[in-house]
Amino acid sequence: MPRLSEVIAALDALWPAELAESWDAVGTVCGDPDAEVSRVLFAVDPVQDIVDEAVKLGAQLLVTHHPLYLRGTTTVSAGTFKGRVVHDLIKNDVALHVAHTNADRADPGVSDALAGALDLRIVRPLVPDPADAHGRRGLGRICELEHPLTLRELAARAAERLPATAQGIRVAGDPEQIVRTLAVSGGSGDSLFDDVRASGVDAFLTADLRHHPVSEARAQTPLALLDAAHWATEWPWCELAAAQLDQISDRHGWGLRVHVSKTVTDPWTAHAASTTDTTGAPN
Numbered sequence: 001m002p003r004l005s006e007v008i009a010a011l012d013a014l015w016p017a018e019l020a021e022s023w024d025a026v027g028t029v030c031g032d033p034d035a036e037v038s039r040v041l042f043a044v045d046p047v048q049d050i051v052d053e054a055v056k057l058g059a060q061l062l063v064t065h066h067p068l069y070l071r072g073t074t075t076v077s078a079g080t081f082k083g084r085v086v087h088d089l090i091k092n093d094v095a096l097h098v099a100h101t102n103a104d105r106a107d108p109g110v111s112d113a114l115a116g117a118l119d120l121r122i123v124r125p126l127v128p129d130p131a132d133a134h135g136r137r138g139l140g141r142i143c144e145l146e147h148p149l150t151l152r153e154l155a156a157r158a159a160e161r162l163p164a165t166a167q168g169i170r171v172a173g174d175p176e177q178i179v180r181t182l183a184v185s186g187g188s189g190d191s192l193f194d195d196v197r198a199s200g201v202d203a204f205l206t207a208d209l210r211h212h213p214v215s216e217a218r219a220q221t222p223l224a225l226l227d228a229a230h231w232a233t234e235w236p237w238c239e240l241a242a243a244q245l246d247q248i249s250d251r252h253g254w255g256l257r258v259h260v261s262k263t264v265t266d267p268w269t270a271h272a273a274s275t276t277d278t279t280g281a282p283n
């Protein structure tokens with residue numbers, strides 16, 4: 001059985017910490033480097049439901065995409081919800097390790113997993129990492145569809161292939177527009193609009209898109225936009241990451257049991273379709 005330090009070293013090789021943004025907080029949040037690991041759980045969010053799941057599963061390591069503390073803290077009191085997470089993890093001998101923007105930039109990374117879930121052919125990173133001579137690391141991915149789809153069909157594919165959420169997929173653009181090329185970025189992608197426009201793709205699929213950036217992008221180009229729930233765009237990475245760790249475990253004869261949480265931690269829980277027409281008048 002491997003020690004936590006050995007498993008973490010393998011994860012750090014997949015998603016080197018130096019690939020992370022300077023504002024990010026990646027790496028091991030809690031855990032004893034000498035503790036033995038036999039079971040690992042991957043999830044997007046280090047929230048209480050996921051910690052409870054890890055404890056119930058008997059995992060010694062929880063790997064999440066999102067950091068627990070992004071901006072630092074002066075307390076881990078169990079009276080705070082994040083402090084409660086820390087207490088429950090330590091009391092139950094569960095380590096927490098975070099791979100965030102380092103996993104976004106890695107090859108393969110979060111957007112590769114998103115593209116894979118939609119059966120897209122990856123062309124190159126949307127924002128390449130200048131340090132990568134192979135041209136495969138970076139933020140977002142430019143992709144091609146094997147067979148062109150209408151925007152409506154592409155949205156239907158995303159709704160079908162990504163895990164179900166209350167939001168589903170929001171679309172900006174003509175539903176009959178033909179899409180041959182698109183950019184994808186797991187998580188909040190509106191900071192990438194300039195790069196998406198410069199790439200000349202037909203569509204951009206990401207999450208957390210806001211009124212003004214979308215409105216401005218639509219006014220300047222025929223770029224179609226697809227907005228999925230943040231959690232849903234990053235969840236495919238958990239499956240990719242788990243498969244990568246499984247392979248490493250096989251290679252080393254570690255015998256790890258690697259799990260992916262299916263708990264939906266998207267904070268939005270319901271959706272009501274509008275009952276007024278586009279003029280705002282009730283139907």
Ligand SMILES: [Zn+2]
Pocket residue numbers: 066186187188230234
């Ligand atoms: Zn995210």
